[in-house]
Amino acid sequence: MAKQLDYNTMCEIFRRFHDSEPEPKGELDHVNAYTLVVAVALSAQATDAGVNRATRELFKIADTPEKMLALGEEGVIEHIKTIGLYRNKAKNVIKLSRILVDEYGGKVPSSRAALVSLPGVGRKTANVVLNMWWGHPAQAVDTHIFRVGNRTGIAPGKDVDAVERAIEDNVPAEYQRHAHHWLILHGRYICTARKPKCAVCPIEDLCPYEEKTI
Template sequence: MAQRTRLTKQTINDMFAKFEANNPHPEGELDYVNIFTLLVAVVLSAQATDAGVNKATKALFDVADTPEKMYALGEDKIRDYIKTIGLYRNKAKNVYALCKALIEQHNSEVPEDREALEALPGVGRKTANVVLNIGFGHPTIAVDTHLFRIANRTGLAPGKNVLAVEKLLLKTIPKDYLLHAHHWLILHGRYICKARKPECYHCIIVDECKFKDKVMEAGKK
């Protein structure tokens, strides 16, 4: 049986109205200079923090902000730039192959198409969703661990896997809020609705949330 939201339409609308009022123009926390460097940054961010990726890519993007420049560096030099990031060897290999594919198959342009993006080395559905959303303004939802947790914890979009949660979020969230929904939810999960110690005592959507074990005092578990 397909999962359904545990919240009413009015409650969901109230939830996202609060997110919008609190942060009208949310932005991702990965640094980039163009859509190509955005794609590379997102590929590098898998199982790594945005802050850690930003620290490594600052110098990399200064010398290589196009597929040609980065491909010209070669896999070994790319690896040297990103060696502080987890899984850096495999990521360097993917970035190098990604640049080659963009040059040879896409005229050095990042494709505005999910299927074409997912065909690139190191690019999965989540990465494609982030690039489509931030780079091209598509109302996509990239479900990471934060979004998966919040969707289930709040009752907004319960699901047993990331694809189920993504589909239910797209179906459930009002269209007027879809473009920024990904950012609101990920930032909320990163700073307020944390995995081990959710800070419900200063959560702006505490009244809408269906979580049974709310932590209403700092220092409580």
């Protein structure tokens, strides 16, 4: 685990991330807050590309909790059976849809506490929805962010909660909203787990990682 980088270095790193991609976007396809919740819940232990393939047709016919309930659990399974843990995920999609209809008038709530109370929705999922849909500076720490945060010293921590706090505490305020997207994309395409692409890394000169591939 690298030591926490100093403030000036953090500013320079996120300035470069911003210059390379001023408005980074998540890669899960969705058409509204509800389909975003479903897509993120389905993405656990699955790739975004795999989820997008599974939901492409699903969201055409079920883009509201009411329509998803009408489709039913077996109907959901038919669309998502290429995704890992699809049976349990289909069950959760139906359960959370029922709660949204019965308790929230079919609308997705905009509070973290309400979101994490939904079946299949944890803190990471809630933070993704809060960030992507409502623009909150919420930090959804996945395996990519955990690796990048610790490897580079951007947000070191022994667990995901510690890394989340490190981002909130140390990333300059003007970069908080997009921080988790920049870090996810950096981890997914450049600072990869086995063979990081240090030769093309925009922050290589600022990164203390000792096992660089240059």
